[in-house]
């Protein structure tokens with residue numbers, strides 16, 4: 001586990017201290033690289049891209065470094081005298097930075113995220129600075145394969161920056177060069193704590209559902225009026241990532257897209273749902289982007305669609321998962337690793353904070369929906385294929401569910417590695433059965449579950 005930078009997540013979550021205090025999540029990296037490469041030499045990790053998804057209350061920033069790096073996150077409070085807003089910064093050790101990124105900040109200015117910029121802080125460190133419109137709670141974690149650092153920012157319900165803060169308008173933006181930021185500007189937060197107790201019990205949900213509900217209700221326009229329940233269907237894989245392949249060549253990415261389209265059509269028919277899809281084509285979308293799309297869209301229910309596979313060709317059945325830190329058995333761990341696109345070894349040390357403000361409030365709803373989905377899918381497919389196996393409700397560390405702020409489940413709709421189940425997956429009536437099951441469960445949940453904590 002040592003040396004797995006980014007797999008040691010976290011640790012200190014100080015939030016809502018006197019209301020206006022920044023919540024600070026320190027993320028400690030495991031080890032530093034042995035040498036301090038500073039150029040973009042071949043084989044040296046470097047900040048090659050910065051991506052952001054954002055709305056008025058939510059932002060996810062992804063920092064791509066390709067290879068594993070050591071990093072640390074921290075915050076700076078607003079400094080009106082320097083006309084600087086609240087900032088989150090990520091120091092990345094032993095990495096280079098692509099010139100285009102250094103010279104061109106990602107400008108947003110949409111209500112929560114102002115801009116993201118990056119530069120060299122010292123000879124060995126690249127600093128990525130996320131400028132916010134107001135102080136916000138955040139957390140940071142890293143995903144391997146390829147390595148990227150993810151920053152999730154929750155701007156809902158936080159204390160806004162006082163009106164005395166200078167308007168940014170067209171004035172030359174105050175811009176301290178990250179390279180010139182003296183270490184003294186680093187807040188006196190606790191030092192990184194790589195020795196965080198991995199056995200520590202899950203933190204209780206930071207926000208009870210009722211509280212979160214009211215916060216969302218009080219948030220800006222995109223969430224103020226939701227005429228219908230929003231559902232995001234996420235057909236797994238796509239493009240260069242075929243997912244699992246069956247004995248006769250059927251590919252998971254094609255099956256789940258076909259199921260997803262059926263679900264969308266069936267759900268949309270009633271008019272009760274605003275149905276979206278993370279992809280409606282054979283395209284590759286990174287896992288963190290799928291979650292970000294759902295969060296940004298203010299989605300209520302997220303359903304990720306997959307087909308299972310196993311070295312054991314007789315393995316069969318349907319299961320539906322919710323996010324957890326670990327898996328209860330080797331098969332589930334291997335499944336999560338495959339779906340995450342990483343070796344099993346990369347998963348074993350992962351310590352996601354899942355029972356936090358982003359996910360914890362929806363955990364029980366997700367468990368309930370997952371069970372409902374699995375029961376309904378098995379029931380519907382059984383009418384066409386008697387004897388279908390249910391493997392039930394399960395939990396595993398799927399990256400696509402990490403940071404999802406809504407009720408979120410992941411369906412593993414039978415085994416494509418099993419010749420009999422692969423042939424069923426070529427049958428449109430089987431795909432319809434799977435879709436009917438998901439639709440029934442989502443409708444049931446939409447009518448009986450989500451309304452209990454929503455405001456429309």
Ligand SMILES: [Zn+2]
Pocket residue numbers: 236237243244252305306307339
């Ligand atoms: Zn999959």
